[in-house]
Each structure stands twice: as C-alpha cells, then as structure tokens.
Amino acid sequence: MLNVTGLQAHYGSAKILHNVTFTAEVGEVVALLGRNGAGKSTTMKSVMGLVAPSGGEVKFAGEVISGRMPYQVARLGLGYVPEERRIFTSLTVEENLRMGRRPPRVGGAAWTPERLYTLFPNLAEMSGRKGSQISGGEQQMLTISRTLMGNPSAILLDEPSEGLAPKIVEQMANAILSIKASGVAIVLSEQNMHFAALVSDRAYVIEKGQVRYTGTMAELKNNDEIRRNYLAL
Numbered sequence: 464m465l466n467v468t469g470l471q472a473h474y475g476s477a478k479i480l481h482n483v484t485f486t487a488e489v490g491e492v493v494a495l496l497g498r499n500g501a502g503k504s505t506t507m508k509s510v511m512g513l514v515a516p517s518g519g520e521v522k523f524a525g526e527v528i529s530g531r532m533p534y535q536v537a538r539l540g541l542g543y544v545p546e547e548r549r550i551f552t553s554l555t556v557e558e559n560l561r562m563g564r565r566p567p568r569v570g571g572a573a574w575t576p577e578r579l580y581t582l583f584p585n586l587a588e589m590s591g592r593k594g595s596q597i598s599g600g601e602q603q604m605l606t607i608s609r610t611l612m613g614n615p616s617a618i619l620l621d622e623p624s625e626g627l628a629p630k631i632v633e634q635m636a637n638a639i640l641s642i643k644a645s646g647v648a649i650v651l652s653e654q655n656m657h658f659a660a661l662v663s664d665r666a667y668v669i670e671k672g673q674v675r676y677t678g679t680m681a682e683l684k685n686n687d688e689i690r691r692n693y694l695a696l
Contacts, residue, residue, distance in 0.1 A: 464489050464524060464617050464648040465510070465541070471518035472509045472672075479505045480672045482519065487617065487648045492639060494663040494680065495652040496694060502672035503652035504546060507619045510650075511543045512536050524616060540568055542615030546622045548606045552595035556586050559594055559605055563612035579608040582638050600631035607638070617648035624658040636661040656694055660684055668693045 465487040472480040483506055487493040495503045508514040510521050512533040521529045528536050537543070551559050560576045567573035580587035583604040589597055594605065603623060610618055623639070624632050632655075639662045643649055653659040659666065659680065666683045668676035670693045676683065683689065 464491075465650065466522040467506075467510060467519070468522075469519035470506065470509055470516055470521065472505055472514050473517050474505075474514075478517075478672070480509060480516075483669070483672070483674055484519075485650075485667045485674065485677075487650045489616075489648055490643055490646045491665070492643050492649045492651065492663045494659040494666045495650065495669055496656065496659055496666050496683075497652075497654070497669040498694065499654060501669045501693075503669055504621055505672070506669065507543065507621050507650070507652055511541065511619060513543075537613065537615075538565075540614070540616035542610040542613055542618035544606050544610050544618060544620045544623065546625065548599075548602050550594040550602050550605050550609070553593060555591050555593055556597065556605055557590045559609050560612050563609035565613040567614050568616065574608075574611040574614055576612075579611060582641055583608060583634070585634070600627045600635075603627065603631075603635070604638070611642070615647065617650070618642070620649060620651040622653065623651055624653065624655045632658060654694075656690065 468484050470480050470483040480502055495506060497503050505514055509516045512531050516529055520527060523539055523541050551562060557576060585601050586604055586608060623635055627635065636658060639649060663680045666678060666680050667674050668689060675693050676689045
C-alpha cells in the first residue's frame with residue numbers, strides 16, 4: 464500500500480532524513496519509533512508532501528506521489544493526523560467531522576459519524592460541543608475521526624498517544640486495532656514503546672534521520688540493545 468524508498472529531506476542546509484526506507488501493507492500497523500527529534504515527524508510530512516523531499520521515492524497504492532501537493536495525496540486516499548491535531552475549535556464535533564467528508568472509495572467501507580461515534584463513544588456524548596470545549600484526548604479522537612471521514616486507504620498518525628491520560632491511551636489503542644481490522648493501513652510515529660507494542664505489527668527505529676532497525680514488534684521487544692541505544696530516554 465505504501466512504499467517509501469531512500470527518502471531524504473532538508474530544512475534549509477541541514478539534512479534531516481538520510482535514505483529512510485519502509486513499507487506498510489493493507490490492514491497492517493507499522494510503527495516509526497525513536498526519541499524526540501529523531502526524524503519521525505519529518506518522515507511523515509515528507510511522505511504527505513508537507514515537506515518537499517530532496518531525494519528518494521514514495522509510492523502509494525502503486526502510484527508515485529513524491530513531489531505532489533498534500534491535497535493531491537489526500538485525494539488519492541492517504542490520510543494524515545498531525546501531532547498538533549488542528550481541529551476547528553469554533554465548530555462542533557459534528558461539524559468537524561462533516562468538514563472531512565469525502566465520497567466512499569471503491570471496495571472500501573464508508574466511515575460515517577455514526578460509525579465513528581461507535582469507535583469513539585466519548586465523541587457521541589458531545590457531538591454538539593465546540594472543539595474548544597473538549598479535552599486534549601477527545602480532540603485527538605476527533606482529529607482521527609475527521610481524517611477517517613475522508614475514507615482513506617491508509618493513514619499516518621503522528622504521536623497519537625502523546626499527552627493522553629492512561630485511560631484514553633487504552634481507548635486509542637483499541638480504536639487503532641479496529642481501524643486496522645477494517646483494512647486500513649496505518650503508519651504511526653511514537654516515542655511510547657508500550658503503546659506501539661499494543662497495536663503494531665512491525666517497527667522501524669529511527670535515529671538522527673536514519674533507520675537503525677527493522678523487524679517485527681515482537682523481535683524489538685526482545686532486543687534490549689536496540690531499545691537501550693535508540694529508544695531509552
């Protein structure tokens with residue numbers, strides 16, 4: 464579904480990504496793990512076209528999307544949930560969802576507000592409340608839900624568990640597994656190894672803009688050296 468090969472990116476004269484390569488298949492959760500500043504968010508922004516890659520290739524559903532504008536990438540079916548959430552705070556939960564609505568894709572199940580309220584019951588209780596009047600965890604749920612209203616085939620989740628209460632983190636993990644079960648490919652960037660282990664099939668560990676480790680999540684959990692060198696705070 465998503466194939467990233469030799470991805471490179473710069474901020475000015477500073478090279479941030481060095482030949483980052485990873486894949487994500489249909490109905491799979493892939494984690495990009497690393498410390499703060501490792502290059503995870505830049506990787507996602509480069510895939511989405513928010514940061515112009517300076518090298519490498521990104522393919523989505525067999526089509527090269529490198530160099531395309533973010534709205535063009537989104538229209539092809541790749542959703543993006545930014546770390547900053549960026550909900551419309553002056554709009555209600557329901558209005559935020561409808562802002563993200565796109566027609567269903569051929570062969571894909573349609574996401575509706577009703578279906579998303581089942582996925583995130585918290586949102587159902589406050590559908591008429593403005594975005595500014597809900598908690599940070601609920602805003603994260605709303606951001607993911609708004610992205611799903613676009614009926615994507617794959618989504619990029621940037622730090623979905625950051626700053627959330629333990630109870631909300633558990634709800635978020637269950638929701639990601641449900642989204643995966645619907646056939647959506649998911650790539651998430653995370654510092655939280657425990658959260659990533661709950662939902663991910665495979666992991667890529669990134670340090671200083673380079674992939675330092677590739678393997679299953681089960682293998683990573685048993686690799687003390689990699690976790691100590693690249694993930695321990």
